[in-house]
Amino acid sequence: METRRLGKTELQVSRIGFGGMTIPGVSKEQAVATVHKALDLGINFIDTARAYGNGDSEAKIGEVMRTRRDECYLSSRSPKMDYQGMQAAIDESLRTLGVDYIDLYEPHDVSRTDMYERLMSEDGALKALHEAKQAGKIRLIGVTGHNWGLMQKLLQSGEFDAALVTYNIANREAETEVIPLAKQLDVGLFVMKVFGNSRLFELSPPDENRKPTVDECLRFALSNPDFPMILTGVKSPEEIEQNVSIANTYAPLTEAEQKAIRQFGDRLGRGYCYGCNYCMPCPAEIHIPGILQLLEYQKRINWEWPQGPERYAEFDKTIDDCLDCEQCEEACPQNLPIRELLHEAKEKFSQAV
Ligand code: SF4
Ligand code: SF4
Known part of the structure; x- marks a missing residue:
C-alpha cells in the first residue's frame, strides 16, 4: 500500500x-x-x-x-x-x-x-x-x-x-x-x-x-x-x-x-455528537459533549464498558442541574435532542455507580 x-x-x-x-x-x-x-x-x-x-x-x-x-x-x-x-x-x-x-x-x-x-x-x-x-x-x-x-x-x-x-x-x-x-x-x-x-x-x-x-x-x-x-x-x-x-x-x-x-x-440529518463544543458553555455547567461522547461509546461499540459509570461519575453536573434554557439545542449543528440524551446517559450510567 x-x-x-x-x-x-x-x-x-x-x-x-x-x-x-x-x-x-x-x-x-x-x-x-x-x-x-x-x-x-x-x-x-x-x-x-x-x-x-x-x-x-x-x-x-x-x-x-x-x-x-x-x-x-x-x-x-x-x-x-x-x-x-x-x-x-x-x-x-x-x-x-x-x-x-x-x-x-x-x-x-x-x-x-x-x-x-x-x-x-x-x-x-x-x-x-x-x-x-x-x-x-x-x-x-x-x-x-x-x-x-x-x-x-x-x-x-x-x-x-x-x-x-x-x-x-x-x-x-x-x-x-x-x-x-x-x-x-x-x-x-x-x-x-x-x-x-x-x-x-x-x-x-x-x-x-x-x-x-x-x-x-x-x-x-x-x-x-x-x-x-x-x-x-x-x-x-x-x-x-x-x-x-x-x-x-x-x-x-x-x-x-x-x-x-x-x-x-x-x-444528512447528522444525528450524533462529534464533540464540536458549539453547545458550550452551558449555563448550568453541564459538560454536554463529554457526557454525550460517553453515551456514543456505549451505544456504538458493542461491548461491556466498565469505565462508563466511572467516567460519568467524574462529571459534577448532570441533567439534574439542567435549567431547560434550550440554548444548547439551538446551537447544535447536529440538531441533537441534547436534554433527552443527557437523561439517557443518566439512566445508563448512574445506576451502576
Ligand atoms: S438546556 Fe440544560 S443542558 Fe442545555 S444549555 Fe441549557 S442548562 Fe445546559
Ligand atoms: S453542539 Fe451538538 S454535536 Fe457539538 S458537542 Fe454539542 S451536542 Fe455534540
Missing part, C-alpha cells in the same frame, strides 16, 4: 491505519485474524487505546505483536491527564501490548479546558510523556481531541508531533479549524470517525432514499492530501480487505464529485 509522511514524526505511514476501537466487540480469534490480515495487506500503523475495552484492544493486538512487532508502528493513548496516572498508563500499555516501546503515545481526547490545564501543568501528564520518551518507552508524543479551540492551543504549544482528529463527509470542520495550523507547524494529522462511528451509514437526507457508503466515505477522506493516513475501525478480515481495496484502487474525487458529496454531507 502507498505510504506517506506523517508530518514531523517522519513516520512513513500507510494510507489506511488499523483502528483498534471496535475489536473489543469481537472474539479474540477474530480480532487477531483481523490484525494479521491488516499487516498482510500492507497496513503499517496499528492504533489502539487504554480505554478501548479497558485494555482488551491492546491485549488482542499484543497477541499479534509477539511475532510481528517489527512490521508496524504502534500507537496507544490514555485519558489520564496527571503525571502519575500517565506514567502508570504507559507502563500498562507496554505490558498489555507486550512490547518494549510504543511509537506514538497520546493523551486521549483532550476536549475540556480542565483536562488541558492538568495535562500541561507542572505535574501533568505531559511531563510523564517526556520522561517516557527519554527512557525509550515511547518515541513520539501525539494528541487526540474533539474541541477545535483546544486542539489549536495544543498544536500551538509545539509539544505534539501528531494529532488525531475527526473528519468525514458530514463533519469537515478540520479543514478550516486545524489543517492550516498543522501544515504551518508540520504536525502529522491523521483521521478518525471517517464513518462517523458507523453512524453515517444509518443516515439519509430527508426525502432521499440513499445512505452514505463505505466507498464514498473513504474516497472522500483519502482525496484530502492533508491527511496522510485514515484510521478505520474494523472488526473482521473482510472489512479490512474492503477498506484496503478501496485505498489501493480509488481515484481522487473530481471537482464535481467533491461538490456533490459535500452537498450530500450537508443534507
Whole structure:
C-alpha cells in the first residue's frame, strides 16, 4: 500500500491505519485474524487505546505483536491527564501490548479546558510523556481531541508531533479549524470517525432514499492530501480487505464529485455528537459533549464498558442541574435532542455507580 509522511514524526505511514476501537466487540480469534490480515495487506500503523475495552484492544493486538512487532508502528493513548496516572498508563500499555516501546503515545481526547490545564501543568501528564520518551518507552508524543479551540492551543504549544482528529463527509470542520495550523507547524494529522462511528451509514437526507457508503466515505477522506493516513475501525478480515481495496484502487474525487458529496454531507440529518463544543458553555455547567461522547461509546461499540459509570461519575453536573434554557439545542449543528440524551446517559450510567 502507498505510504506517506506523517508530518514531523517522519513516520512513513500507510494510507489506511488499523483502528483498534471496535475489536473489543469481537472474539479474540477474530480480532487477531483481523490484525494479521491488516499487516498482510500492507497496513503499517496499528492504533489502539487504554480505554478501548479497558485494555482488551491492546491485549488482542499484543497477541499479534509477539511475532510481528517489527512490521508496524504502534500507537496507544490514555485519558489520564496527571503525571502519575500517565506514567502508570504507559507502563500498562507496554505490558498489555507486550512490547518494549510504543511509537506514538497520546493523551486521549483532550476536549475540556480542565483536562488541558492538568495535562500541561507542572505535574501533568505531559511531563510523564517526556520522561517516557527519554527512557525509550515511547518515541513520539501525539494528541487526540474533539474541541477545535483546544486542539489549536495544543498544536500551538509545539509539544505534539501528531494529532488525531475527526473528519468525514458530514463533519469537515478540520479543514478550516486545524489543517492550516498543522501544515504551518508540520504536525502529522491523521483521521478518525471517517464513518462517523458507523453512524453515517444509518443516515439519509430527508426525502432521499440513499445512505452514505463505505466507498464514498473513504474516497472522500483519502482525496484530502492533508491527511496522510485514515484510521478505520474494523472488526473482521473482510472489512479490512474492503477498506484496503478501496485505498489501493480509488481515484481522487473530481471537482464535481467533491461538490456533490459535500452537498450530500450537508443534507444528512447528522444525528450524533462529534464533540464540536458549539453547545458550550452551558449555563448550568453541564459538560454536554463529554457526557454525550460517553453515551456514543456505549451505544456504538458493542461491548461491556466498565469505565462508563466511572467516567460519568467524574462529571459534577448532570441533567439534574439542567435549567431547560434550550440554548444548547439551538446551537447544535447536529440538531441533537441534547436534554433527552443527557437523561439517557443518566439512566445508563448512574445506576451502576
Ligand atoms: S438546556 Fe440544560 S443542558 Fe442545555 S444549555 Fe441549557 S442548562 Fe445546559
Ligand atoms: S451536542 Fe451538538 S453542539 Fe454539542 S458537542 Fe455534540 S454535536 Fe457539538
